[in-house]
Amino acid sequence: MKVSIRRISQITGFSPATVSNALNRKKGVNAATSEKIFKAAETLGYQQEKTITKIKFVTYRKNGLIIDDSQIFPAMIEGVERQAKELGYETTFSHLNYEDESFELRLKDFLEDTNCLSILLGTEMMEEDYVPFYDYKGYLIVLDGWSDEMIFDGVLINNTDAVCQAMEYLVGKGHTKIGYLRGDYRIKAFRYREFGYHRVIGKYRLKVEPEFQITLGTKLESAYQDMKRYLERTGNLPTAFFADNDVIAIGAMRAMKEKGIRIPEDISIVGFDDIGFGSVSTPGLTTIRVFKQEMGEVAVRRALDHIKYSGKNVKMKIQVCTEFVERDSVRQIDR
Structure with a gap:
């Protein structure tokens, strides 16, 4: 019959937790207690499973x-x-x-x-x-x-729910033309965030403008360069953007500023992640904090x-x- 930690606990009088901690050589069990537990385990023929440390x-x-x-x-x-x-x-x-x-x-x-x-x-x-x-x-x-x-x-991260909250905030601020700055490498987190974007768009029956669904690189420089090329092709902008993450948002903001587009007077932006750059950017980036x-x-x-x-x-x-x-x-x- 296999000897259990509970059986050793009954024999020694120590709690199952103490027995387990001693057998796994965890901190918090004094030497005398450990010695009694190991002696009882040996006497009972306890076969300890592989210890993971x-x-x-x-x-x-x-x-x-x-x-x-x-x-x-x-x-x-x-x-x-x-x-x-x-x-x-x-x-x-x-x-x-x-x-x-x-x-x-x-x-x-x-x-x-x-x-x-x-x-x-x-x-x-x-x-x-x-x-x-x-x-x-x-x-x-x-x-x-x-x-x-x-x-x-x-x-x-609760990606979809978090983006729904951000989109609800934009709608509450009066925005009905909300674009999407989407990362070109569609990791699962971005796809879940896109679900949140479209969920709120559908909830309020807002119009999805294909030209405002802008795919950008996911690095600061590539997001900046891609947004710069987009702005060179068109002068049309929504009133607000949600960006897949702060890196994309900050790269896009740089390109907009170079074109004389004011944030938030001309365009509003919400990011995701709450990286350090966002808190010191001009203006400070409204975003979603990840714990x-x-x-x-x-x-x-x-x-x-x-x-x-x-x-x-x-x-x-x-x-x-x-x-x-x-x-x-x-x-x-x-x-």
Whole structure:
């Protein structure tokens, strides 16, 4: 008969949590208590399962079009490290660069290592990029991404609801001609944000102007150059834009200012992410704040549930709510 932690708890008089912490060599259990628990476990013939002491943070870089210019991922990593440390786990890091010639080898090395809990940064990943991970024998949770096959747990932003809130704000400010600055690399987060944009457009039966659905590069320079080319072709603009993220918004704002377009007097703009540049831009960018560190912390806690509640195989898609940040890039239109 298999000896359980509960049985050791009954024999020693210590709580199951204390027994588990001692057997897993966690902090907070004194030496004398640990010695009694290990002695009882040995006497009872307890067979300890493989102990996991590390959390691996894996950055998946498909092309760098999103994560190279973004400021939000260092904060996510900080959240992972901080929460892991508080719970007594070490954090290690792995980098998978799809464009690197050593990608296949590094991917193979990762898939063969099942001695840790893995958090995979899925921001740039498309559905096909998850396929090699389907047969991974360890535990994997996706941060800022999601597989439609529901193979993994995921922690992501409530993208659609957040954009609905931003669009409702623009409508409340009197805007009925709202354009969309869409990133040219259609990561899943952008597609979910586009759903929110169209949901509010449909709710108020606003007209969708194809010329105001402008596709821009996802880096500061490419967004600026693409917006500059658009403005050279036409002088038509809506009264407001929603941008897929702050990087795109700030690049577009630069091009507009060079053309003498005033923000927010001539055009209003709302971004997404609340990166540092947005708070110091002129004007300050109205945006959607993402709780980056908290997302990392949630991913760690969910990963550790895999140990605490082993045998529970239900997959979870955890959406972390955002906060709307009003600055100076949107004006009220009198009706």
